[in-house]
Amino acid sequence: VMGISYIVVIAFSLYGLWLNYKQSKVNNQMQELLSSVKNIENMIKIYILRYLFAFLFIFTACTGNKNAFKEIDGVEAIKMLLSANPDDKGFIIFTGKNEVEFVQYGLEKYGFMLYWPISDHNRENRNEVINKVSSELNNSGFVFKPNDVINRDIVINLKYHEYVVDSTGLYANVGNNSEEIIQLTHNLFKTIFQFKNTDKLKIDLELKG
Numbered sequence: 001v002m003g004i005s006y007i008v009v010i011a012f013s014l015y016g017l018w019l020n021y022k023q024s025k026v027n028n029q030m031q032e033l034l035s036s037v038k039n040i041e042n043m044i045k046i047y048i049l050r051y052l053f054a055f056l057f058i059f060t061a062c063t064g065n066k067n068a069f070k071e072i073d074g075v076e077a078i079k080m081l082l083s084a085n086p087d088d089k090g091f092i093i094f095t096g097k098n099e100v101e102f103v104q105y106g107l108e109k110y111g112f113m114l115y116w117p118i119s120d121h122n123r124e125n126r127n128e129v130i131n132k133v134s135s136e137l138n139n140s141g142f143v144f145k146p147n148d149v150i151n152r153d154i155v156i157n158l159k160y161h162e163y164v165v166d167s168t169g170l171y172a173n174v175g176n177n178s179e180e181i182i183q184l185t186h187n188l189f190k191t192i193f194q195f196k197n198t199d200k201l202k203i204d205l206e207l208k209g
Contacts, residue, residue: 078178095202116170
């Protein structure tokens, strides 16, 4: 009887150890499963945050600044240059149907300077073009200032509504009135390039300082 009891006790002890082992194994598997689930949750959260930030970035860029994609107009560009230092050598260039049809102004100490260059493509009809530009300037109240030799000192010291002409082109001080400059630009495009759709001009603004 004692032997049988001893065997039963040992059997129950072994069975208990086996149950503990199985329970421990199940617990480990559960912990691994829970860890895997948490990792998946964290990955999902990361992807959700990434897409959320991307959406917010795009949404802010499109709607947060209503002027972000607004093309600058001539008056705005001129006012921006007026707030700059003349030493920064600011330029504003209006371009028409193609790149050879343009009117450009540089910011100098006495105001904006219209520079109408004489390049290789228009050198043959130089006098015709310069005469048309001069006529438009004269009609707008400009005064021609004859000089035997034109240099930079003479050009940058031109007073308001004065202009000079040399072998490189025409230079005219057009002042600082943005509306007046825009009107002159439109008139030049209509007169010289027969370009009437002046509200479609391309505008480039540059500061070199």
